[in-house]
Amino acid sequence: DTGVSQDPRHKITKRGQNVTFRCDPISEHNRLYWYRQTLGQGPEFLTYFQNEAQLEKSRLLSDRFSAERPKGSFSTLEIQRTEQGDSAMYLCASSLGLGGSYNEQFFGPGTRLTVL
Amino acid sequence: QKEVEQNSGPLSVPEGAIASLNCTYSDRGSQSFFWYRQYSGKSPELIMFIYSNGDKEDGRFTAQLNKASQYVSLLIRDSQPSDSATYLCAVNSGLTGYSSASKIIFGSGTRLSIRP
Numbered sequence: 001d002t003g004v005s006q007d008p009r010h011k012i013t014k015r016g017q018n019v020t021f022r023c024d025p026i027s028e029h030n031r032l033y034w035y036r037q038t039l040g041q042g043p044e045f046l047t048y049f050q051n052e053a054q055l056e057k058s059r060l061l062s063d064r065f066s067a068e069r070p071k072g073s074f075s076t077l078e079i080q081r082t083e084q085g086d087s088a089m090y091l092c093a094s095s096l097g098l099g100g101s102y103n104e105q106f107f108g109p110g111t112r113l114t115v116l
Numbered sequence: 117q118k119e120v121e122q123n124s125g126p127l128s129v130p131e132g133a134i135a136s137l138n139c140t141y142s143d144r145g146s147q148s149f150f151w152y153r154q155y156s157g158k159s160p161e162l163i164m165f166i167y168s169n170g171d172k173e174d175g176r177f178t179a180q181l182n183k184a185s186q187y188v189s190l191l192i193r194d195s196q197p198s199d200s201a202t203y204l205c206a207v208n209s210g211l212t213g214y215s216s217a218s219k220i221i222f223g224s225g226t227r228l229s230i231r232p
Contacts, residue, residue: 042204042222091159103208105220107159
């Protein structure tokens with residue numbers, strides 16, 4: 001399977017715990033995006049990378065959230081001291097990022113986080 | 117005003133008919149526009165993108181763009197029960213559409229139901 005993969009697919013945690021999610025983009029894609037989606041809403045942008053550089057981070061993102069893409073391949077999203085409001089589907093997407101691209105983004109299956 | 121607006125629906129269309137989904141956006145500088153389909157509990161799937169005024173056809177799907185009116189639409193011909201899903205309109209708010217690295221802003225989606 002050469003699509004975007006995410007791990008884990010589901011995560012249940014207690015309030016106050018830290019969680020980390022992983023995303024593996026499509027292999028030739030150099031842009032990687034993180035989104036959060038809650039029920040009845042469209043995906044909400046969190047942050048994105050071009051290769052290993054984090055180029056933009058949403059102003060809505062609290063400092064409890066951090067993302068890395070250390071070697072320009074896979075990325076991790078960490079949420080520290082989780083709150084019940086963090087419960088959502090966390091989506092990763094990747095895009096080609098080269099000439100001829102209009103930034104078509106392809107999504108992974110998502111990680112569903114439930115904070116108890 | 118939301119950056120990308122869609123009627124939440126549900127939009128109910130008889131099988132075999134044309135389904136028409138609409139979207140408006142607020143950023144006049146937007147360059148590329150996307151339609152994603154999302155089945156319940158799944159991640160968004162890219163079905164069309166468009167960047168020039170006019171129509172773009174792909175199989176049973178036609179995307180229409182009118183930048184002067186800041187309006188994007190998606191037509192689904194010969195609607196099938198398998199088309200029942202939420203359709204997300206998304207807009208690339210980058211400075212330039214070609215090779216843009218900017219985030220995509222999503223609408224909240226229109227729920228489409230195809231009745232047999």
